[in-house]
Amino acid sequence: MSVERVDVAVVGAGAMGAATAWHLARAGRDVEVFEQFEPGHVRGASHGASRNFNVAYTEPEYLAWLRDAEVLWRELEAEADRPLLTTTVVVTHGPGVDHAATAAAISAAGLAAEVLDRHEAASRWPGLRFDGPVLHNPRAGRLDADASVAAFLSGAARAGARTRWNSAVTDIEVHGDDDVRFTATDAAGSRRVHARRLVCTAGAWTAKTLAGVRGATLPALRVTQEQPAHFRPLDAAASWPGFNHHPSADDAATAGFAAVVYGMQTPGQGLKAGWHAAGPEVDPDRRSFVPDPALTAALVRYASEWLPGVDATDVSEITCTYTSTVDARFVLERFGPVVVGAGFSGHGFKFTPVVGRTLAALAAA
Template sequence: MSVEQLDVAVIGAGAMGAATAWHLARAGKEVAVFEQFEPGHVRGASHGASRNFNVAYVEPSYLAWLRDAEVLWRELEAEADRPLLTTTGIVTHGPGVDHVATSAAISAGGFAAEVLDPSEAAARWPGLRFDGPVLHNAGAGRVDANASVAAFLSGAARAGAQMRWNSAVSDIEVRGDDDVRFSVTDAEGCRRVRARRLVCTAGAWTAKTLGGVAGVTLPALRVTQEQPAHFRPVDGAPHWPGFNHHPAASDPATSWFLAPVYGMLTPGQGVKAGWHAAGPETDPDRRSFLPDRELTAALVRYAAEWIPGVDAAAFAEITCTYTSTVDARFVLDRMGPIVVGAGFSGHGFKFTPVVGRTLAALAAG
């Protein structure tokens, strides 16, 4: 049986795989992207219209990546000729964060930051309730996830990348430092492929895809089903920033929270809010896609207590997967001819163009 020959194969056409292919193709590399499902599917973590471009980090390395990411998002916007990153500002509140120290770190990292008292914040953003200091990052914003993935893939294709949809990869075998073989099953049957490099950005399927491959060691990756919801605003006029709300066990008003809360306005759909990494573990091939009732009830309670600008009884839920590491750090590694990008832990999307650049460099180098 003949074996197809490739330079770089990318497994997974979600955000990270799409961005990796974009960087590789624009650098003149021969690249083919293998996606087991159809374009724009909703089984993973990259679908939907909104993600926070949140800059409320204290680690200098994350902030440096965010500076680069903002430049690359604007570059992708210009290439795609459509808006992708919208500056809305983001507010962070709750007793689980040292707002003054975080503000100082963000400012040192090159982004605007200010700490407001709750009355001033409430006057600016009446759709949200605050009961303590509020960290405001005016330069933060919202990324259109669906449009961004499409833009990366379109840009990669224009630069010569091949897109292989409904093409499942299995039976990966490392033969040498520049030789990795795998099987591809699609509508035409099953065939073997040889590549110099294989980049795995398979999201919730990472462990399934690479499990048992000689020379590949992964940290523990926990896959959960998460379920944010869009709530109907009661007034279409107020300006909505993105928001993050961090509880503390010692605070009676937030000690009942299941996890930190994040949210933003999704134009045309409502105000999105969700628990961060509070969902149950799941098998990505056996998901029910049905929201957990207890998580739903808690989120409705949160909206009723903390988002006065929405109707807490009028909402539509969506489900997605998180693939998380123990410390929420990303897996960006190369083992022989295999490059791995995984474990983006519910906060990786804003970094997508930088992650793609890093994985492309690992594959090229």
């Protein structure tokens, strides 16, 4: 078996792996990205054309990351010469969130926030129904996920990084603090790769990829199949904010929700809406790609009750994976020569360039 040597190997060419490679390559590192599937595949969590750049956090560390992320997204846009982050506004409503406290935390972090009453919100965004106060974040918006991943990888390539598509990584072995070895297999056969660092950003395949790797102790990672959908807007020219709707078990109007609801406009596809982390647990190699009919029915019912600006009967479903930790905190760790980034699903995409920076710093140390 042939042997190849590289300074840093990145396993997984989704958003976080692509951003890590971008940072490393621009810093002059020798980087090779290994992706087990083809470009633009839909088996994981990074595909699609829309993600909310939502700033409705109360934790200072997340808010600081958001400030940095906005700067880095604009830097990537300028480098790629294409729009990636569109300022659309994001609104947060529902009884499951303290709007005033969240607005205060966001404002203290130097980001824009205001609380509107439901009448003012309804006059601005008639496609949504509100029954209480609404947190308005005017600097928030929508990210183009597919274009962002492509931009990171293209930028990394211009700086010298290489991406190996349809190249599966197995048999990872740690041989020292600066020595990790693995087998990469593609259509041309298998070869052994020796690297100083390996960064695992394999999403739903993280636990499988690192199984048996000495010293790599991960928290529990739950992989689920999620199923957002696009609804046809009644007014094709209408402009929509991104939104998050937080239910409460004590509120009769929302107690029956399957989970928090999120949504945003996806140009050319309609209004995207979905349950946050409500799907069934799956094996990423054996999932059905078939939406759960009960969750679909509940989402259609939600649209009919809370999204007056769409035709709730005109729905197009999609599926993806979430990989989540118990407390929704990200895994950003180094175990000897192995760096791990995992557990981003549901709220990680907006932080992608900062996560990539963090993982690159761990790999460079």
